[in-house]
């Protein structure tokens with residue numbers, strides 16, 4: 001294992017003590033191989049490891065990706081980039097979001113590549129470099145807004161885009177756009193996406209015609225790659241697919257590619273007790289036993305990122321390969337499950353919250369469906385208190 005994956009706390013005893021995440025290095029490699037098989041010659045993956053690698057653990061994931069030959073990564077902000085560098089990650093780290101001018105020194109100190117979020121932002125980078133007498137250049141990828149209307153200079157603003165090329169302290173290593181409806185196949189959304197793709201390439205063509213060299217082009221994320229594979233360009237910014245699923249259960253099931261989930265979330269059973277019929281449990285006494293019931297307390301709660309909306313039977317956990325319904329309200333640090341039908345369940349047993357046990361599997365997509373969101377949100381909110389182990 002490289003130094004990139006040794007967390008400061010790695011010598012704490014018993015990583016699997018309370019609640020923890022197990023990462024399958026094999027599943028990650030499988031997904032990387034699968035995604036790479038979709039790329040044309042010369043195109044590379046630039047995985048999104050933002051938000052703690054979608055909750056998986058940024059250094060563990062990026063460290064393993066580096067071992068698999070990945071040379072470019074996407075982070076959300078400069079502080080994430082800094083963490084990756086300090087954890088030993090080499091190559092390009094593209095900051096997809098905004099970096100405040102007060103943090104501009106981080107960009108050069110940690111060799112981070114900044115997104116130009118619009119023309120005024122490019123000017124502020126240039127002004128900072130000028131004022132501070134910077135002798136090096138900021139490495140940037142120019143964002144081009146083709147219809148997402150979030151970040152990037154508008155593709156129509158050719159003059160501004162040209163002006164960015166003239167800024168002496170900006171080294172333009174890439175140009176990119178982001179598609180906003182590449183995940184659906186409705187005719188309107190396909191039209192919109194093709195219009196975005198056309199606008200991007202038209203803009204690049206015009207810039208090249210004016211003599212500006214445009215390296216490092218990219219426009220696809222996971223859904224983009226799956227639905228618009230003809231437009232891979234130089235990099236593909238895959239996030240969710242790399243972690244082994246798509247955003248919803250339906251999309252994941254409909255997808256013909258055999259992605260494998262990388263993450264398993266587990267927690268310990270801390271105590272099991274028997275309730276008599278009519279006895280209730282938990283905050284608000286939301287659960288009442290209808291039969292003599294065995295209720296297990298698990299050492300994980302909503303502060304670990306498990307949505308409280310999964311309370312009262314809206315999820316199951318797996319113990320010894322058998323499903324146990326969540327009962328009562330999920331607490332900040334603990335939750336309850338009904339293990340009446342699982343005689344093996346006892347203090348010290350392991351409950352699988354996300355993952356496989358026996359013939360059963362609970363996915364992040366299942367939890368997302370139960371709480372009206374997408375798997376990306378479920379995963380990225382998994383908390384810092386969870387220990388993470390790469391297997």
Ligand SMILES: *Cc1c(COP(=O)(O)O)cnc(C)c1O
Pocket residue numbers: 048050096178220221222223237238239240241
């Ligand atoms: C998060 C993000 C990605 C990755 O998206 P997935 O859908 O998870 O593949 C790609 N590009 C940008 C700009 C992003 O913000």
